[in-house]
Amino acid sequence: xxxxxxxxxxxxxxxxxxxxxxxxxxxxxxxxxxxxxxxxxxxxxxxxxxxxxxxxxxxxxxxxxxxxxxxxxxxxxxxxxxxxxxxxxxxxxxxxxxxxxxxxxxxxxxxxxxxxxxxxxxxxxxxxxxxxxxxxxxxxxxxxxxxxxxxxxxxxxxxxxxxxxxxxxxxxxxxxxxxxxxxxxxxxxxxxxxxxxxxxxxxxxxxxxxxxxxxxxxxxxxxxxxxxxxxxxxxxxxxxxxxxx
Amino acid sequence: xxxxxxxxxxxxxxxxxxxxxxxxxxxxxxxxxxxxxxxxxxxxxxxxxxxxxxxxxxxxxxxxxxxxxxxxxxxxxxxxxxxxxxxxxxxxxxxxxxxxxxxxxxxxxxxxxxxxxxxxxxxxxxxxxxxxxxxxxxxxxxxxxxxxxxxxxxxxxxxxxxxxxxxxxxxxxxxxxxxxxxxxxxxxxxxxxxxxxxxxxxxxxxxxxxxxxxxxxxxxxxxxxxxxxxxxxxxxxxxxxxxxxxxxxxxxxxxxxxxxxxxxxxxxxxxxxxxxxxxxxxxxxxxxxxxxxxxxxxxxxxxxxxxxxxxxxxxxxxxxxxxxxxxxxxxxxxxxxxxxxxxxxxxxxxxxxxxxxxxxx
Numbered sequence: 001x002x003x004x005x006x007x008x009x010x011x012x013x014x015x016x017x018x019x020x021x022x023x024x025x026x027x028x029x030x031x032x033x034x035x036x037x038x039x040x041x042x043x044x045x046x047x048x049x050x051x052x053x054x055x056x057x058x059x060x061x062x063x064x065x066x067x068x069x070x071x072x073x074x075x076x077x078x079x080x081x082x083x084x085x086x087x088x089x090x091x092x093x094x095x096x097x098x099x100x101x102x103x104x105x106x107x108x109x110x111x112x113x114x115x116x117x118x119x120x121x122x123x124x125x126x127x128x129x130x131x132x133x134x135x136x137x138x139x140x141x142x143x144x145x146x147x148x149x150x151x152x153x154x155x156x157x158x159x160x161x162x163x164x165x166x167x168x169x170x171x172x173x174x175x176x177x178x179x180x181x182x183x184x185x186x187x188x189x190x191x192x193x194x195x196x197x198x199x200x201x202x203x204x205x206x207x208x209x210x211x212x213x214x215x216x217x218x219x220x221x222x223x224x225x226x227x228x229x230x231x232x233x234x235x236x237x238x239x240x241x242x243x244x245x
Numbered sequence: 246x247x248x249x250x251x252x253x254x255x256x257x258x259x260x261x262x263x264x265x266x267x268x269x270x271x272x273x274x275x276x277x278x279x280x281x282x283x284x285x286x287x288x289x290x291x292x293x294x295x296x297x298x299x300x301x302x303x304x305x306x307x308x309x310x311x312x313x314x315x316x317x318x319x320x321x322x323x324x325x326x327x328x329x330x331x332x333x334x335x336x337x338x339x340x341x342x343x344x345x346x347x348x349x350x351x352x353x354x355x356x357x358x359x360x361x362x363x364x365x366x367x368x369x370x371x372x373x374x375x376x377x378x379x380x381x382x383x384x385x386x387x388x389x390x391x392x393x394x395x396x397x398x399x400x401x402x403x404x405x406x407x408x409x410x411x412x413x414x415x416x417x418x419x420x421x422x423x424x425x426x427x428x429x430x431x432x433x434x435x436x437x438x439x440x441x442x443x444x445x446x447x448x449x450x451x452x453x454x455x456x457x458x459x460x461x462x463x464x465x466x467x468x469x470x471x472x473x474x475x476x477x478x479x480x481x482x483x484x485x486x487x488x489x490x491x492x493x494x495x496x497x498x499x500x501x502x503x504x505x506x507x508x509x510x511x512x513x514x515x516x517x518x519x520x521x522x523x524x525x526x527x528x529x530x531x532x533x534x535x536x537x538x539x540x541x542x543x544x545x546x547x548x549x550x551x552x553x554x555x556x557x558x559x560x561x562x563x564x565x566x567x568x569x570x571x572x573x574x575x576x577x578x579x580x581x582x583x584x585x586x587x588x589x590x591x592x593x594x595x596x597x598x599x600x601x602x603x604x605x606x
Contacts, residue, residue: 001257001258038516040366054509057295057296057511086508091515158518161515189518211366214517
């Protein structure tokens with residue numbers, strides 16, 4: 001059997017976001033801009049991964065910075081660090097840390113989808129030779145990354161892996177699957193460059209970046225959907241998954 | 246229809262000093278029995294770094310052992326990864342020739358390019374160029390086997406005029422194949438006069454359509470070798486048991502676990518946007534089979550699991566859609582005890598093989 005995560009749930013239980021319920025309504029999010037980088041990491045991240053999930057082989061993380069110009073709560077930006085994994089046979093990105101650019105976004109993301117969001121400043125900019133993002137908290141840069149030398153590709157060449165968050169629902173810790181739809185309008189790829197990554201600021205202290213994999217940027221219509229599946233974080237998902245709708 | 250074995254050599258955790266040795270020894274015992282039963286070929290893949298799923302980085306060594314233990318069964322060297330960081334083409338030509346000599350002319354060569362980030366990045370190979378390097382390699386290999394002297398100036402490798410030794414034992418050279426997982430790759434095989442070595446499971450209708458198009462295209466091919474190999478091979482699971490329900494249950498467990506391990510791999514497409522890998526290939530099908538309607542009591546369409554009658558029906562159907570060869574995975578991560586695997590092979594040889602031409606019971 002493949003290896004499993006080794007997260008000590010008790011150690012993080014007190015800090016988990018609390019979902020209001022599982023009846024979260026979907027948000028339509030048109031004209032979004034997404035910058036995504038993937039990077040291999042050194043061994044040692046299994047302690048961050050719930051026991052229900054398998055680590056990727058090799059272990060890697062993705063950084064996802066998104067600008068949402070339109071949403072039910074107005075424009076906001078979002079930055080995520082995800083530890084990539086398998087939920088049974090399905091690739092999933094377990095969300096380690098999230099920064100949102102507005103109070104309303106932080107609150108909604110925590111209460112509706114279980115994102116461990118905190119408030120910060122996010123800048124996402126396109127240049128002729130790069131697409132770059134910076135995330136700051138308390139005046140300190142905690143993430144600086146860029147796609148270098150963008151090259152136009154087909155939207156079909158990109159694949160976005162669904163996210164999984166860990167939150168408390170009805171008093172119990174649950175993994176929440178967040179599986180947006182994407183309608184791509186433009187896409188580019190390029191070299192990945194991470195200039196700064198303060199792992200501790202993303203609840204990811206054991207994560208040490210090693211080999212950059214790829215970077216992509218896209219514009220798309222997307223959403224934050226209704227919750228369809230929840231999983232017991234301590235049980236292999238083959239046995240511990242519950243369909244909500 | 247001809248039958249063969251197909252080895253990934255999966256090794257379950259927890260790993261001990263003997264884990265891999267047991268898997269290799271069991272496989273060799275299976276191959277020896279398969280040779281006696283009249284199976285036509287045994288294939289071994291080349292994979293690297295794929296924990297549990299495949300511990301088979303040097304198939305030519307395993308196949309040499311197979312050849313030494315057997316008299317008649319052909320040895321399928323492949324899939325050989327035709328990417329320069331993995332294998333220098335001169336070394337592929339040389340290793341093939343040595344294996345062909347040692348086996349008395351029983352080698353077949355399967356070519357491919359790897360589909361996982363895990364492997365390609367492990368060798369620091371760019372996914373963007375694997376299709377091109379594969380094309381360059383397969384055009385060179387037959388000439389390296391058949392020309393007294395060979396020289397080459399290419400995009401991915403070059404060599405001055407030399408005599409590549411030894412030469413293959415078979416004349417003009419061993420049959421060549423292309424690993425086919427992504428839809429459309431069978432046409433790359435057809436255009437070059439290479440056999441289609443399918444690595445997907447089930448789905449008669451889809452396979453029938455692809456085989457028909459392969460057959461049409463291969464008629465128009467410009468062969469890269471001295472002859473056209475227009476055979477279509479596919480891969481399947483095999484667990485044959487007198488009790489159909491018991492065979493189905495045990496076989497399904499093996500197949501599901503194979504799918505489970507396979508889907509743990511990081512496909513190129515998951516991490517690296519590239520036109521060179523336009524689809525996820527085998528993985529979506531495996532995920533569907535592992536979690537979809539097929540995952541219930543019924544075997545997936547066309548899988549050779551269950552009693553002899555059920556398996557014969559499935560193989561007759563494969564024959565009817567145009568498949569020439571079926572290569573079987575006999576076990577996954579030793580989920581089935583070796584004695585049961587051998588019993589399954591014997592029952593297949595006794596009850597199923599006689600129903601097909603070119604095999605003996």
